[in-house]
Amino acid sequence: MSFKSILMAAIAAVSLALPSLAHDxxxxxxxxxxxxxxxxxxxxxxAFMEISNHTPDDDRLLSVTSDVAARVELHTHKDMGSGVMQMSHVEEGFVIQAGETHMLERGGDHVMFMGLNRSLNNGDVVTVTLTFEKAGEMVVEIPVDLNR
Structure with a gap:
């Protein structure tokens, strides 16, 4: 067996052992x-993330649930003028356009945890269930990263 074959086998074994950072x-x-x-x-x-839709049809993130907080909502920031931004609940959810990526990011659309049941410490994991109009439910393990 060549060095290249051994190296490729080792890389394959390691990649199978590591958990994926993408949820699909x-x-x-x-x-x-x-x-x-x-x-x-x-x-x-x-919580923040990139949500990509790899289908020919638009979908919609309708809601998020988690046991980490009393309430979990989809939020966005709205410009109220004079440099004032206000967070608000987006009851209709976020459209994830066909073939596109929707960013949930700081200062924009995001998942809001209100009434935390525990502290969020660096390295912890928060389990959330995303509910999509067409794709259904997706459970995502989200790492807590206080350095971002």
Missing amino acids: TGTIVVEDAYARAAGANAKAGA
Whole structure:
């Protein structure tokens, strides 16, 4: 067996042993997800991620649930003028256009955890269930990263 064959086999074995950082329903892919809170005693936190739709049809993220908080909502920031931004609940959810990626990011659309049941410490994992109009439910394990 050549060195190249051994190396390729080792890489394949390691890649199978590592958990994937992407969550995929076969139609919707969630990548680069992370959660954070302002501090150990914070009553609220947020999660951010990239949601890609690999289908020919638009879909919609309708809701998010998690046992980490009393309430979990989809939020966005709205410009109220004079440099004032206000967060608000987006009851209709977020459209994930066919063949596109929708960013949930700081200062924009995001998942909001209100009434945290525990502190979000660096390295913790938050389990959320995303519910899509067409793709259905997707459970995502989101790492807490306070450095982002």
